[in-house]
Amino acid sequence: MGIAVRDLDAAVNFFTDLGLTLVGQDEVSGEWASTAVGLDGNHATIAMLQTPDGHGQIELFEYIHPDAIETEPTQPNEIGMHRVAFSVDDIDASLAIAARHGCHPLRGVATYEELYKLTYVRGPSGIIVMLAQDLRKR
Numbered sequence: 001m002g003i004a005v006r007d008l009d010a011a012v013n014f015f016t017d018l019g020l021t022l023v024g025q026d027e028v029s030g031e032w033a034s035t036a037v038g039l040d041g042n043h044a045t046i047a048m049l050q051t052p053d054g055h056g057q058i059e060l061f062e063y064i065h066p067d068a069i070e071t072e073p074t075q076p077n078e079i080g081m082h083r084v085a086f087s088v089d090d091i092d093a094s095l096a097i098a099a100r101h102g103c104h105p106l107r108g109v110a111t112y113e114e115l116y117k118l119t120y121v122r123g124p125s126g127i128i129v130m131l132a133q134d135l136r137k138r
Helices: 008-017 031-037 091-100
Strands: 002-004 021-029 043-050 057-065 083-087 110-112 116-122 128-134
Touching: 008 021, 008 043, 008 057, 008 091, 021 057, 091 116, 091 128
Parallel strands: 002 057, 083 128
Antiparallel strands: 021 043, 043 057, 110 116, 116 128
């Protein structure tokens, strides 16, 4: 999963505080990058992060060229890919971490049939981050 951000360092700090591990960071450019992405003169700084279970990665990238396009924050009911979801051991602890980054639930924390506690947080660069705690794992 790749996510464009306006401030790579802030996004990396947010996701590593939530438990992901920074695998690597690099700057990419050149004809191969322009061809792969479909943008002339593509030039970006990227960071790869590993999920705690070791089964997933996300790529965060901050454009150097062309300029990033600012958009309105994505809403949960918009068509297209716009959120990343994580299973967490303690939703309250995760929300405390998110709050230190100025990120708070869109509305609150809900409990689904005594199985999950769930919330959507507006993360860095407007990314919607879903946090879900499985209440059966106590």
